[in-house]
Amino acid sequence: xxxxxxxxxxxxxxxxxxxxxxxxxYDKNPVIGSIGFLLLLSSVPLIIVLRYMTKMKRVDNQLIVxxxxxxxxxxAKKMKRKSSKAAVRAASxxxxxxx
Amino acid sequence: xxITLPIVIVSLLFYQAYLYGKAVYMRRMVMxxxxxxxxxxxxxxxxxxxxxxxxxxxxxxxxxxxxxVSFRKKRQDNDPGAKRAERRAKENxxxxxxxxxxxxxxxxxxxxxxxxxxxxxxxxxxxASLPHFRxxxxxxxxxxxxxxxxxxxxxxxxxx
Numbered sequence: 001x002x003x004x005x006x007x008x009x010x011x012x013x014x015x016x017x018x019x020x021x022x023x024x025x026y027d028k029n030p031v032i033g034s035i036g037f038l039l040l041l042s043s044v045p046l047i048i049v050l051r052y053m054t055k056m057k058r059v060d061n062q063l064i065v066x067x068x069x070x071x072x073x074x075x076a077k078k079m080k081r082k083s084s085k086a087a088v089r090a091a092s093x094x095x096x097x098x099x
Numbered sequence: 100x101x102i103t104l105p106i107v108i109v110s111l112l113f114y115q116a117y118l119y120g121k122a123v124y125m126r127r128m129v130m131x132x133x134x135x136x137x138x139x140x141x142x143x144x145x146x147x148x149x150x151x152x153x154x155x156x157x158x159x160x161x162x163x164x165x166x167x168v169s170f171r172k173k174r175q176d177n178d179p180g181a182k183r184a185e186r187r188a189k190e191n192x193x194x195x196x197x198x199x200x201x202x203x204x205x206x207x208x209x210x211x212x213x214x215x216x217x218x219x220x221x222x223x224x225x226x227a228s229l230p231h232f233r234x235x236x237x238x239x240x241x242x243x244x245x246x247x248x249x250x251x252x253x254x255x256x257x258x259x
Contacts (some may be wrong), residue, residue: 040209067152071138
């Protein structure tokens with residue numbers, strides 16, 4: 001850091017050279033340059049819209065998965081109740097048979 | 100040409116984003132009600148409910164065409180894993196005790212998933228359907244390397 005503060009000449013040269021090279025490149029083929037410019041302009045609304053859409057998608061997915069889990073728990077409870085009823089019935093039959 | 104080409108490319112990108120947004124909106128407005136109705140049904144088994152939920156989640160996934168193509172390739176190569184999966188799915192469907200109406204509803208839900216996915220995913224479908232485009236890696240031919248490089252032999256053995 002201290003050396004850069006002392007002698008920033010090479011940074012200046014480097015930035016100048018790269019900027020000149022970029023300008024020359026875009027002068028040579030303006031199609032790529034205009035595509036980049038339009039993408040730079042359009043990136044902000046695109047990012048906003050896509051973020052909104054991905055958030056909506058995540059919320060929907062979470063909702064459906066939670067619903068499915070609730071249904072699974074409900075069906076497991078029902079199965080348990082059924083099995084317990086069957087067990088009670090079996091126990092009663094065995095006791096009556098034994099008595 | 101120099102003016103129209105960039106505008107065409109950027110407008111195609113915007114059109115793709117619009118299609119994605121439309122798919123998200125349609126899924127929320129049309130498909131979500133039907134999937135919740137299906138999940139509340141009493142005559143459908145847990146497996147069919149799982150299929151409906153995964154269809155809802157998969158309708159916006161970008162990996163779906165690649166997975167379909169890889170599974171089709173495996174089935175063509177008579178891969179044992181793919182065969183086993185297919186047989187198990189058929190057995191489960193035969194054992195399943197849900198009503199015919201629920202099954203038809205699930206079929207229409209899966210069809211809706213494919214239409215929603217195809218409506219915005221066409222570039223990736225084309226990319227996946229290219230004959231020489233593969234995402235997964237080929238397994239390394241071990242014997243060849245073991246014979247050709249004597250020093251690499253132990254390394255390959257360790258890796259396996």
